[in-house]
Amino acid sequence: MELTNEISILKGIGKKTSDYFKKIGVVTVADLINYRPSGYKVYTDWVNIADVDFEGVFAIRARITAPLVKRTTKNQKSVVLCKVADETGDMSIIWFNSAYLCSVLKAGMVFVFYGKIKKDGNTYVMEHPEYFPTNKYRELTKTLYPVYSKTKGLSNKTIVKAISQVIESYPIETLDFFDEKFLNKYSLCDYEYALNNIHFPFSKEAYTKAKERLTFDDFFIFLSMIRLMKDSSRQIDNNFRIKKWSIAESVINKLPFELTDAQKKVFKELVKDFSGDYACHRLVEGDVGSGKTIIAILAMIMMAENGYQSALMVPTYVLATQHYKKIKGLFSNLGLTFNVSILTGHTKAKEKREIYEKLESGEIDIIVGTHALITDKVKMKNLSLVITDEQHRFGVNQRSMLADKGEMVHVLAMTATPIPRTLAMILYADMDISLIDKAPSNRLPVKNCVVDTRFRKKSYELIINEVRAGRQAYVICPLVEESENKDLVNVIDYTKMLEEIFPRDIKVSYLHGAMKDEEKEEIMGRFSRNDIQVLVSTTVIEVGIDVANATVMLIENSERFGLAQLHQIRGRIGRGAHQSYCIFMSPFLHNEKTKERLDIVNKSTDGFEISNKDLDLRGSGDILGTVQSGFLEFNTTDIYENADIIKKVSLAVEDYFGNEEDKERVFKKIEQRFGNIDSLKEKFLSSF
Numbered sequence: 249m250e251l252t253n254e255i256s257i258l259k260g261i262g263k264k265t266s267d268y269f270k271k272i273g274v275v276t277v278a279d280l281i282n283y284r285p286s287g288y289k290v291y292t293d294w295v296n297i298a299d300v301d302f303e304g305v306f307a308i309r310a311r312i313t314a315p316l317v318k319r320t321t322k323n324q325k326s327v328v329l330c331k332v333a334d335e336t337g338d339m340s341i342i343w344f345n346s347a348y349l350c351s352v353l354k355a356g357m358v359f360v361f362y363g364k365i366k367k368d369g370n371t372y373v374m375e376h377p378e379y380f381p382t383n384k385y386r387e388l389t390k391t392l393y394p395v396y397s398k399t400k401g402l403s404n405k406t407i408v409k410a411i412s413q414v415i416e417s418y419p420i421e422t423l424d425f426f427d428e429k430f431l432n433k434y435s436l437c438d439y440e441y442a443l444n445n446i447h448f449p450f451s452k453e454a455y456t457k458a459k460e461r462l463t464f465d466d467f468f469i470f471l472s473m474i475r476l477m478k479d480s481s482r483q484i485d486n487n488f489r490i491k492k493w494s495i496a497e498s499v500i501n502k503l504p505f506e507l508t509d510a511q512k513k514v515f516k517e518l519v520k521d522f523s524g525d526y527a528c529h530r531l532v533e534g535d536v537g538s539g540k541t542i543i544a545i546l547a548m549i550m551m552a553e554n555g556y557q558s559a560l561m562v563p564t565y566v567l568a569t570q571h572y573k574k575i576k577g578l579f580s581n582l583g584l585t586f587n588v589s590i591l592t593g594h595t596k597a598k599e600k601r602e603i604y605e606k607l608e609s610g611e612i613d614i615i616v617g618t619h620a621l622i623t624d625k626v627k628m629k630n631l632s633l634v635i636t637d638e639q640h641r642f643g644v645n646q647r648s649m650l651a652d653k654g655e656m657v658h659v660l661a662m663t664a665t666p667i668p669r670t671l672a673m674i675l676y677a678d679m680d681i682s683l684i685d686k687a688p689s690n691r692l693p694v695k696n697c698v699v700d701t702r703f704r705k706k707s708y709e710l711i712i713n714e715v716r717a718g719r720q721a722y723v724i725c726p727l728v729e730e731s732e733n734k735d736l737v738n739v740i741d742y743t744k745m746l747e748e749i750f751p752r753d754i755k756v757s758y759l760h761g762a763m764k765d766e767e768k769e770e771i772m773g774r775f776s777r778n779d780i781q782v783l784v785s786t787t788v789i790e791v792g793i794d795v796a797n798a799t800v801m802l803i804e805n806s807e808r809f810g811l812a813q814l815h816q817i818r819g820r821i822g823r824g825a826h827q828s829y830c831i832f833m834s835p836f837l838h839n840e841k842t843k844e845r846l847d848i849v850n851k852s853t854d855g856f857e858i859s860n861k862d863l864d865l866r867g868s869g870d871i872l873g874t875v876q877s878g879f880l881e882f883n884t885t886d887i888y889e890n891a892d893i894i895k896k897v898s899l900a901v902e903d904y905f906g907n908e909e910d911k912e913r914v915f916k917k918i919e920q921r922f923g924n925i926d927s928l929k930e931k932f933l934s935s936f
């Protein structure tokens with residue numbers, strides 16, 4: 249048997265069955281062994297019938313007390329009824345469409361019945377259970393039984409049988425990538441053991457070992473591919489090598505704050521990239537408010553200092569304006585004469601023409617903007633650096649459309665999405681990664697609370713007190729206009745209500761997505777000058793808004809938001825030296841799930857931890873769905889859950905890439921297990 253053979257060479261798999269297998273993506277023998285269980289059935293120890301006092305899946309060990317009876321229900325379904333008893337009580341069992349059982353199961357026989365127990369009036373009924381002789385069941389409780397994703401016409405049993413055939417007759421050990429020395433070094437079991445125990449775990453411990461090994465393999469292949477890609481993108485020469493960066497350094501010394509160690513490290517990495525042999529391709533990842541903007545500014549100063557142009561592209565007009573103003577302000581304070589401009593969809597036609605000209609002539613050193621930057625009209629004399637504020641708003645395509653306005657430019661991407669470094673390596677395969685892992689030290693941790701609406705009055709008092717102390721506040725509501733759902737609060741009415749409650753001198757205003765960009769920008773401008781003290785807003789403020797004087801965040805209907813989003817929203821406060829307060833308000837705190845979710849953001853201010861826990865609650869499908877598209881399916885793998893393994897894998901990949909012989913051997917094995925490396929690479933690339 250070859251792994252490339254179609255599965256029809258297996259016993260018991262005819263044309264019809266192999267067609268069903270095709271529907272679940274299994275065509276060849278290789279597909280079959282890589283088709284991993286979607287879950288496992290755990291056969292729990294049996295319980296006394298008397299102890300069953302809630303619905304659920306149970307095992308009971310009981311004697312059949314009377315001959316089985318066949319009935320037909322009102323809607324013509326055939327059911328079989330069975331009475332059973334143990335020392336503690338009796339119970340009814342019902343099977344559907346299984347008339348044959350009447351001649352198999354006889355009064356007096358003892359079995360372990362395993363199935364769902366439901367309440368029926370005052371009694372409990374077991375529905376359609378499996379049944380096993382006692383000894384067989386005892387064996388089953390020690391193991392996990394695989395459950396595969398099926399398709400109509402293809403039973404779990406058929407899949408189990410097919411996989412067992414391959415495992416029994418194929419020399420699985422020949423597919424191992426690694427030798428004993430390597431396996432020992434990374435404390436891994438061998439591949440044969442792993443494959444056996446992922447499909448048919450001998451014990452729970454064996455399953456854990458197997459899962460760990462296969463997860464390792466998945467990531468090993470994945471990261472090897474990334475490494476290959478990186479090797480090829482590394483070859484891009486640095487066309488814009490900087491020779492000096494003393495102005496950037498003097499800016500650092502004159503800033504009103506000292507850069508954090510994390511920021512200093514990233515700055516050094518950038519100097520090294522920009523002055524090195526190859527073009528920079530770097531992702532800067534830092535939690536909300538960690539201080540990424542100044543890094544972007546310093547990078548652009550370095551380029552300007554060497555006579556090159558740079559572009560900063562952000563997702564919204566408001567954000568572009570904020571960055572532009574910040575850069576202008578900083579330059580004028582420090583007496584820097586570099587030419588900075590802003591280009592957005594709202595720039596007036598005449599002004600636009602001037603900007604296009606100045607970009608083409610090289611007069612503008614730094615251009616900040618939105619998507620407007622990628623139009624054909626924008627031509628740049630010597631664009632050398634492209635910075636994008638990722639936040640998942642720009643695809644790789646847009647990033648490269650801007651980059652294409654220069655000749656193999658440096659690329660710097662910024663993100664606040666709290667993804668573990670290893671996952672970032674997958675999402676941003678071709679990039680180096682810098683982490684800003686510590687927030688500036690002048691910050692006091694935000695004080696949080698989760699409260700129901702009875703706390704509203706107190707929240708308003710807190711807001712008034714903070715405003716009196718010179719600070720400002722945000723109130724976030726999920727919807728804009730009159731809402732059909734009375735439980736949700738709308739921004740405009742809310743603002744009116746606050747205006748009535750708050751003393752006259754406290755200026756309240758609102759912001760929502762349906763407003764015109766210029767209106768939004770005008771309101772944000774007034775808020776950042778403290779002309780407005782309380783801003784009632786939808787989540788339009790979520791990304792990047794920076795008003796360090798704002799210290800209160802009241803989030804109405806906080807149950808409506810995702811946890812990562814709540815973290816982003818909260819990130820708008822706690823950005824300065826003053827104590828900040830975040831109030832997660834919800835009328836649904838009696839719901840345990842809601843409370844449990846909100847407690848996560850309440851207790852943690854670490855974006856990475858919050859995402860992790862959010863994933864635990866929601867399952868990882870959402871995030872992994874995009875990562876795995878079209879490539880290896882990490883179906884035994886959850887990137888977040890396996891962060892430790894991934895770290896180990898990165899080391900292992902580095903190990904291998906240092907050694908040509910090992911590398912070749914491993915790639916041969918990968919090919920053997922999955923097919924040709926080039927096609928694998930192609931699949932990999934197309935999944936981005």
Ligand SMILES: Nc1ncnc2c1ncn2[C@@H]1O[C@H](COP(=O)(O)OP(=O)(O)OP(=O)(O)O)[C@@H](O)[C@H]1O
Nearest residue numbers: 505506507508536537538539540541664688792794
């Ligand atoms: N080292 C530092 N010490 C003190 N304050 C700093 C430091 N670095 C940046 N800041 C200030 O912290 C605030 C947040 O920084 P910045 O806007 O760059 O955050 P960010 O990482 O872009 O966050 P977000 O992803 O939320 O937009 C700004 O007001 C900035 O001036």
